[in-house]
Amino acid sequence: xxxxxxxxxxxxxxxxxxxxxxxxxxxxxxxxxxxxxxxxxxxxxxxxxxxxxxxxxxxxxxxxxxxxxxxxxxxxxxxxxxxxxxxxxxxxxxxxxxxxxxxxxxxxxxxxxxxxxxxxxxxxxxxxxxxxxxxxxxxxxxxxxxxxxxxxxxxxxxxxxxxxxxxxxxxxxxxxxxxxxxxxxxxxxxxxxxxxxxxxxxxxxxxxxxxxxxxxxxxxxxxxxxxxxxxxxxxxxxxxxxxxxxxxxxxxxxxxxxxxxxxxxxxxxxxxxxxxxxxxxxxxxxxxxxxxxxxxxxxxxxxxxxxxxxxxxxxxxxxx
Amino acid sequence: xxxxxxxxxxxxxxxxxxxxxxxxxxxxxxxxxxxxxxxxxxxxxxxxxxxxxxxxxxxxxxxxxxxxxxxxxxxxxxxxxxxxxxxxxxxxxxxxxxxxxxxxxxxxxxxxxxxxxxxxxxxxxxxxxxxxxxxxxxxxxxxxxxxxxxxxxxxxxxxxxxxxxxxxxxxxxxxxxxxxxxxxxxxxxxxxxxxxxxxxxxxxxxxxxxxxxxxxxxxxxxxxxxxxxxxxxxxxxxxxxxxxxxxx
Numbered sequence: 001x002x003x004x005x006x007x008x009x010x011x012x013x014x015x016x017x018x019x020x021x022x023x024x025x026x027x028x029x030x031x032x033x034x035x036x037x038x039x040x041x042x043x044x045x046x047x048x049x050x051x052x053x054x055x056x057x058x059x060x061x062x063x064x065x066x067x068x069x070x071x072x073x074x075x076x077x078x079x080x081x082x083x084x085x086x087x088x089x090x091x092x093x094x095x096x097x098x099x100x101x102x103x104x105x106x107x108x109x110x111x112x113x114x115x116x117x118x119x120x121x122x123x124x125x126x127x128x129x130x131x132x133x134x135x136x137x138x139x140x141x142x143x144x145x146x147x148x149x150x151x152x153x154x155x156x157x158x159x160x161x162x163x164x165x166x167x168x169x170x171x172x173x174x175x176x177x178x179x180x181x182x183x184x185x186x187x188x189x190x191x192x193x194x195x196x197x198x199x200x201x202x203x204x205x206x207x208x209x210x211x212x213x214x215x216x217x218x219x220x221x222x223x224x225x226x227x228x229x230x231x232x233x234x235x236x237x238x239x240x241x242x243x244x245x246x247x248x249x250x251x252x253x254x255x256x257x258x259x260x261x262x263x264x265x266x267x268x269x270x271x272x273x274x275x276x277x278x279x280x281x282x283x284x285x286x287x288x289x290x291x292x293x294x295x296x297x298x299x300x301x302x303x304x305x306x307x308x309x310x311x312x313x314x315x316x317x318x319x320x
Numbered sequence: 321x322x323x324x325x326x327x328x329x330x331x332x333x334x335x336x337x338x339x340x341x342x343x344x345x346x347x348x349x350x351x352x353x354x355x356x357x358x359x360x361x362x363x364x365x366x367x368x369x370x371x372x373x374x375x376x377x378x379x380x381x382x383x384x385x386x387x388x389x390x391x392x393x394x395x396x397x398x399x400x401x402x403x404x405x406x407x408x409x410x411x412x413x414x415x416x417x418x419x420x421x422x423x424x425x426x427x428x429x430x431x432x433x434x435x436x437x438x439x440x441x442x443x444x445x446x447x448x449x450x451x452x453x454x455x456x457x458x459x460x461x462x463x464x465x466x467x468x469x470x471x472x473x474x475x476x477x478x479x480x481x482x483x484x485x486x487x488x489x490x491x492x493x494x495x496x497x498x499x500x501x502x503x504x505x506x507x508x509x510x511x512x513x514x515x516x517x518x519x520x521x522x523x524x525x526x527x528x529x530x531x532x533x534x535x536x537x538x539x540x541x542x543x544x545x546x547x548x549x550x551x552x553x554x555x556x557x558x559x560x561x562x563x564x565x566x567x568x
Contacts, residue, residue, distance in 0.1 A: 178431075179432070182430055183422055183430040183435040183436050184429055184431045186415075186418070187423070187428040190408055193408045193409060194407070194408050198419070198423065200368065200390055200394055201419070202391050202395040202424060203391060203423045205391070215431075
């Protein structure tokens, strides 16, 4: 069951505050890193909702974010829609795609579920890759950032855009936490823990899993919208399955089924990538070693391990 | 209330349920007896919808439910407890019961309200916990609960859905004499309008709580009658009771 514990609040606040300070104190490059972390964190939160709390390990979340990015880019750069309308449409289409994926795959489990989501992701990739009106393999440029001049913000400024992305992380985390604490979230956890018993209690498991996937895709769509605005360009590379794989690594590194962990995991992965990338091009090797260590150390991830230690200490204190 | 007509189940060439017929009135307590391998749990799986019958019909309140799946039958008021604990591990007793109560009350799709903590759900949780004797264990994790408490919770989950028909698969399996007494009292205090089918190996409990007893052997109904008739049946004594004399 998800509970917004003090540890979660402190962790999320500390990581996001540190990133904000890093963006404010640093120059252009640190701000780019912060934006990269924020987008990855949103995508990882969206994946954690279904994988960590619903037991649905998806390999198409990168593609879903890509669909959100392309919808936003297409509507703003090609059709001339305003950012707000394009955002609503991008979130809706991402959620709709998630509903289809979730609806088709809800009765599949384990490796077959992973493979089915991978297939959906690859289908989306191929469609975008071949869609000439959206630029095909050349991608689509000319995406503009939100015009928030009415409230005195200029998102073309790298610092303001970085802080805006961090604010979106907070919103996405708060929405995900609220849903996981709701009856729907509790039911989703019940399905994850004992799907057969939930059926025996009279629950339509299929309907709830499909809805959970749609909600998760809605959040993933938000990551895609930010990704499109970040580079002001979208390409089919956004939908490649390795993006989904990287998001899964972030969730595992941070702590599957913790919600706060993916934020810490995103920061860890991006910093590791940039730091190790500075002295070797084989940074994947270092990430791989971290991932193996995280899995072998109980599979709880960095935040998950900290949370586990606190819980054990609390239990020992209570029993003493 | 529940009617089973000519129910058969084959696994390949193996016939595990053979032409089973049963008719239960509302509020009846029916105990199903039979030696190991008689097909008792298979019958429960057929009634609950976990298994599809090879042939035959099942009717609940006059409606044919044979083609319905587990969740559809549960929504029609059929609930079951399992021989092996089938709980929500990692959650507390309260969270387990709340999941069951909220599901039965249809409070599972609310995305921004915590209806699992609503007065209606918590009232059911408290009521069922009191019924099964877990009132002082509500905030204990299932992993930390004793085996007896887990058996109580197993039955509690089924009761929290407020069923019309309750299937209890060996509720006292593996528990001590004190807990058997507790289950005896629990069954005796359940609402009389609730129809119950129980698979039970504790014969004293079975004879005490049953209005009627069905005896299965090799997948067939070999006897049906009142507890007194069952005790006096030569067929039953021969295939199941052996030299059993009871407490008297």
